[in-house]
Amino acid sequence: MVSVGPKPGVPVILRELEPSSEMFKQGASLRVTGSLQSFEVDSATAVIQDGSVSLKVDTQHLRDISFRTNSAYQFIGELQIREGNDATLLARIGRNVDGLDLNLYQQAILIRRQHEAKLVSSRTRRA
């Protein structure tokens, strides 16, 4: 199979992004969701939060998106990890997701992962 274009931003729940996780990798393409805690205009850095976990998002490449504190946002981009496991998502896509049922979203992510794992294992069997 020929793969084209960008890698998909794999949806993750913020609390999964810990150093021991297999998603916590330099350059990993991810889709993150959370409510906006703060936005620093000078550095275009947003901080999103989900429960007790937060993540920095570099939004310098985004246009046509206005940031409102406490609104829900979703970003697709690549994870940049600096010294001391200091992670920032370099966003290439951002959108407001006010109204999203986060609980349902997170449960659906888990159901979908099981489905994807089955697909991968059936492919391996065929190969």
Added chain:
Amino acid sequence: MDHLLHLVHVKILAADLLSLTIQHTSPPAFLRCGRTVARAELVGIVVSRDRREKFLRFVIDDGTGCVPCILWLNHQYLNASTSSGLSESDPTAEIALKMSEEVRLGTLLRVRGKITTYRGAIQITVRDVVVEKDPNSEVLHWLQCVRLAKECYDLPPSSGQDGT
């Protein structure tokens, strides 16, 4: 149900679409567990957009894969031989143009169209796009895709027929 799957737009996740078996016939055919599928319905976020004179090429990302889509905008050429005389406005072309304007980076889209290939890779030749304003519609689509795969697309052909 088996013999009807190719007539509908199957709700499908990108990873499933991109792993369809391609039969190199002319035109190519696409198989899912031995069943032919011809049209697909995807929901995802627009992550790339390239507008040319005759088409709009864009990519939607649903988190399981990125699917290239092409929306043709050259209906005036395609329809030139069939239209009688000089038609001032072609509704199909107008609709396509309108749809192309709705495809913006970061928007959540529902895309329906024909499964085709371009340079050996699967793509969607777009029939229609709808901007999904409710973010929950994507979650519903995921769950529908997983359920349909389990209860319909991936059943052994015989039990699929029994289920109709």
